[in-house]
Amino acid sequence: MRKLVLTLTAAAIAVGFAAPAGAQFPDRPVKMIVPWAAGGDTDNIFRPLAPLLQKQLGQPIVIANVTGASGTVGAREAKGSPADGYTIYAMHDYIHLVHYAGLTDVTYKDFEPICLVSATPSVLTASPKTPWSDWKGLVADAKKRPGEISVGATLGSTSHIFPASVEKAAGIKFKYVSYDGLAPRMNAILGGHIDLTDSNLTQKGKVDAGQLKFIAIASEKRDPEMPNVPTLKELGINIVFEVVRGLVVPKGTPPAVRAKLGDACAKATAEPEFKEAMRKQGTRVAFLNQQDYAKFLDKIDGENKAIMTDLGLIKK
Amino acid sequence: MLELLGNALLTVLHWKYLLPLFAGTFAGVVGGALPGVTITMTIIVLLPFTYGLDPLAGLAAMTGVYVGGSAGGLITACLLGIPGTPSAIATTFDGFPMARKGQPGRAVWLGVWSSFxxxxxxxxxLILVTGPLAAIALAFGPWEYFSLFILAMAMVAGLAESSLIKSLISTAIGLLITIIGTDPIGAVPRFTFGSAFIGGGFPFLPVLIGIFAFAQIMGDIEKMRQPSAAGEAAVKRPSLSVAHLKVIGEILARPFLFLWSVLVGILIGVLPAIGGSAASVLAYDQAKKISRTPELFGTGHPEGVIASEASNNANVGGSLVTIMAFGIPGDAVTAVMLGAMTIHGIQSGPLFVSQNPGLAYGIYAAYILAHLLMVVIIWSSTFFVLRLTSVRLAVLAPIVLVLCVIGAYALNNTMDSVYVLLIFGVFGYALVKAGFPLAPLILGLILGDQIEVNLIRAVMSDANPWLFLTRPISGGLLIAAALSVVLAVWQHLRHQKRTAGEDEADF
Amino acid sequence: MRLGRDGIAGLIGLAVSLSLLPQAFGLPKLPIVPVGPGFYPVIVLVFLAVTSAVLVVQDVVAQRQAAERAGREEAPAASGRAYGLVGGAFVVVGAYVGLLPYLGYRIATTLFVAAFQLLLERPSTLRQWIIFAVIAFGTTAVTYVLFEQYLSVLLPRGRWTDW
Structure with a gap:
């Protein structure tokens, strides 16, 4: 038996080495690691992108949802993958926060940028059971009873950082309750167990049905889908808060492979089909090429560090 | 609602869904009929196939397994006298004697039509109650959820057949497993000893698959050298032909018994964490109490078969209510279904039916169609299924293990999950050998994170700890939990003399 | 004082909970959250410690009673149970899982299914050997094609074999 194993192994190794090393990239399926569950916000953005990338690259893009521990399991898996372009990592700017929170050693610097794909503006959302329905009412109430208006958030994540920045800019004080993920937050806010939360335009249906109230959107200008929701900027709160997502590859991936992936990404994100898919996700397409994305990453990394220091959540 | 259901039925009749549903139901009937292969095991083996499917197709397959498995157990229960799955235990009491008295067809079909x-x-x-119950579930705050989970754990610990204290330890172990890894609130690593492997915690499904699959397969391997019980009952081909209308008439002529059994099944199903075996045994017991001819039970009395089989399939409906309205699994089978939903990014819970009506009604439709398919499958291939029960373990075991490994790997696309599978396989087998029941452990594992999160949310929402008792629903649930523990202790004291050192795995 | 199986299990439970408790108390507190991440683990560990202790006490009492009855009923020995096979099965599965990332799914699975079959039942006739081979290769081929081609699940590729 053992002999058989050895022979087979030896044979297989021989075959492995004999395979041509420098074949044209890509000559087999490419794995895209999404560090969050299928059907989640991040997955919903990259899943429509996969077939469009596939069209450009001529090889299947297989999405692998590597979930767990606030997205850090996927980050670790991506970092440890061979730098051959056959593993691409669908990154979310949350990676900066979890690093500063001391959750993981992996940083954006372990990867090489390919392209920025999308930006999703955050929307301050209120429960139908709250007595106010606009920003002014919220602020007045918050001033009257500081620390009593409850906000559902994943602590230390974008859903926490956003209301915390608002809190600071408006000079009010909230009470935070831990609700991980958009779906549990929606359950809690509909049931009136929390007053406020961060959500995005994907919840538009519930607002139309009167189950939720959008207070303000954290984008540069009003969204054509919801023209009656004011931006925070109009309300005198200078905050633009968008969750951005892009593609990166492990450090050391050959420049030719990166260029090929970058090209494919540029063409795929420019497709009208992709724009339409993003519109349904309350998201805008925000393409940046390798160089610009690298600069952008440096910039938001600094911003995130500052916010985390401000909130006293920083550990690194 | 009818229109939604009609559309859903038409959708599920499309081959894209009908094929997985059929495959699932067939696998369920076979798995249910195979002694030693439980419904949980069948659904675990089927799990990896659902990853690549459309969510509804995957859930249809799983619903099929659940329905098919709950009925399939009766084939071996009636014809071989061995319950194919724990939920058919009570079916053997009267089904087997009836078959031996020369009425195998009547026994099997009484069971099948009662199940149907x-x-x-x-x-x-399921269809009528899920919606309204979901509305109630929405009003459940963290206090209510916390108390509900405590009640579930108290009931399961109390129900376990071995000692109460061992059940409680088992629960604690399950809870402890969920603590390891990063904490769900602030993501602080706990008990990870600095290891990146442990850092992510132990994902639920690989742990569950490991514990179940290994405890089961290794338990079977242990007994390989013993003469097998199924072997000597080698399949003769008794005629199963029977006048179906007459059999159906027999069931419908006992409307009170039938409905009462169904009610028992549904209620046990709705209560979190108590499975089909409790439903069938309890319904059988009830049937005996209300019967005018209790002395006939155990001799091949039709009432016994009807009670057991009607309740274990009704139990499936009840369990589905709980996962769809509350997002809480009723047993290991629904825990796997819920896990499969999560893989597809579908969050079950109070908003599930209103946000995913297509999927929810699709599950209803699959549930209904699975019953039709189940009848067709048993009608056409009882003997084929019986032949499959004689597949040798040497063939079955490696294939099942390979599927478990794929199931764990593909869940997360990392080998880490496979290592977790193996570690907990060894651990689960050791626990069974030490005489600990697995059901409370699985429940602890299923609910662990949720209990903690809701406890902390309650503390964060309001500093007053008395709210757990003063909020009416929450307080009521906690009192019920306390009562069920007291009841269990009392029963144990009464039965103490009779406790024998039984160390069979409790699935 | 004699300890049975339960007593030993209880002692292990007690040891685990008592050794983890200091760690639970040592966990850092979080800003914003009124109770730290150690709050719930402490509850569970104390629960485990108490129940384990009760189990040990129960066992000691039971052993004493059993000693008084002096071996009137011999504990049922694990008669005819093939523990050797179980051990072997664990070893084979362990080797499979260990080698999977190095040999790749296709090679490792074929070897595993073959080894596991051999462990439980050695084929003797030619017909049995053919069935044996069909199952080993068939399981691998069918699962590989099904999962990679139709179910979009990429199975592990071997680090040594790149296949």
Whole structure:
């Protein structure tokens, strides 16, 4: 038996080495690691992108949802993958926060940028059971009873950082309750167990049905889908808060492979089909090429560090 | 609602969904009929196939397994006298004697039609009650959820057949497993000893698959050298032909017994964490109490078969209500279904039916159609299924293990999950050998994170700890939990003399 | 004082909970959250410690009673149970899982299914050997094609074999 194993192994190794090393990239399926569950916000953005990338690259893009521990399991898996372009990592700017929170050693610097794909503006959302329905009412109430208006958030994540920045800019004080993920937050806010939360335009249906109230959107200008929701900027709160997502590859991936992936990404994100898919996700397409994305990453990394220091959540 | 259901039925009749549903139901009937292969095991083996499917197709397959498995157990229960799955235990009491008295067809088909009608009434309940119950579930704050979970754990610990204290330890171990890894609130690493492997915690499904699959397969391997019980009952081909209308008439002529059994099944199903075996045994017991001829039970009395089979299929409907309205699994089978939903990014819970009506009604439709398919499958291939029960372990075991490994790997696309599978396989087998029941452990594992999160949310929402008792629903649930523990202790004291050192795995 | 199986299990439970408790108390507190991440683990560990202790006490009492009855009923020995096979099965599965990332799914699975079959039952006739081979290769081929081609699940590729 053992002999058989050895022979087979030896044979297989021989075959492995004999395979041509420098074949044209890509000559087999490419794995895209999404560090969050299928059907989640991040997955919903990259899943429509996969077939469009596939069209450009001529090889299947297989999405692998590597979930767990606030997205850090996927980050670790991506970092440890061979730098051959056959593993691409669908990154979310949350990676900066979890690093500063001391959750993981992996940083954006372990990867090489390919392209920025999308930006999703955050929307301050209120429960139908709250007595106010606009920003002014919220602020007045918050001033009257500081620390009593409850906000559902994943602590230390974008859903926490956003209301915390608002809190600071408006000079009010909230009470935070831990609700991980958009779906549990929606359950809690509909049931009136929390007053406020961060959500995005994907919840538009519930607002139309009167189950939720959008207070303000954290984008540069009003969204054509919801023209009656004011931006925070109009309300005198200078905050633009968008969750951005892009593609990166492990450090050391050959420049030719990166260029090929970058090209494919540029063409795929420019497709009208992709724009339409993003519109349904309350998201805008925000393409940046390798160089610009690298600069952008440096910039938001600094911003995130500052916010985390401000909130006293920083550990690194 | 009818229109939604009609559309859903038409959708599920499309081959894209019908094929997985058929495959699932067939696998369920076979798995249910195979002694030693439980419904949980079948659904675990099927799990990896659902990853690549459309969510509804995957859930249809799983619903099929659940329905098919709950009925399939009766084939071996009636014809071989061995319950194919724990939920058919009570079916052997009267089904087997009836078959031996020369009425195998009557025994099998009484069971099948009882399962069919019981399941359909359970389905009616499922369709009518899930929506309203979800509205109530929405009003559940962290206090209520916390208390509900405590109640579930208290009941399961109390129900376990071995000692109460061992059940409680088992629960604690399950809870402890969920603590390891990063904490769910602030993501602080706990008990990870600095290891990146442990850092992510132990994902639920690989742990569950490991514990179940290994405890089961290794338990079977242990007994390989013993003469097998199924072997000597080698399949003769008794005629199963029977006048179906007459059999159906027999069931419908006992409307009170039938409905009462269905009700028992549904209620046990709705209560979190108590499985089909409790439903069938309890319904059998009830049937005996209300019967005019209790002395006939155990001799091949039709009432016994009807009670057991009607309740175990109605139980499936009840369990589905709980996962769809509350997002809480009723047993290991629904825990795997919920896990499969999560893989597809579908969050079950109070908003599930209103946000995913297509999927929710698709599950209802799959549930109903699975009952029809189940009848067709048993009608056409009872003997084929019986032949499959004689597949040798040497063939079955490696294939099942390979599927478990794929199931764990593909869940997360990392080998880490496979290592977790193996570690907990060894651990689960050791626990069974040490005489600990697995059901409370699985429940602890299923609910662990949720208990903690809701506890902390309650503390964060309001500093007053008395709210757990003063909020009416929460307080009521906690009192019920306390009562069920007291009841269990009292029963144990009464039965103490009779406790023998039984160390069979409790699935 | 004699300890049975339960007593030993209880002692292990007690040891685990008592050794983890200091760690639970040592966990850092979080800003914003009124109770730290150690709050719930402490509850569970104390629960485990108490129940384990009760189990040990129960066992000691039971052993004493059993000693008084002096071996009137011999504990049922694990008669005819093939523990050797179980051990072997664990070893084979362990080797499979260990080698999977190095040999790749296709090679490792074929070897595993073959080894596991051999462990439980050695084929003797030619017909049995053919069935044996069909199952080993068939399981691998069918699962590989099904999962990679139709179910979009990429199975592990071997680090040594790149296949």
């Amino acid at each position: 009608f019981g399941g359909l009434v359970g389905g009616l309940f």
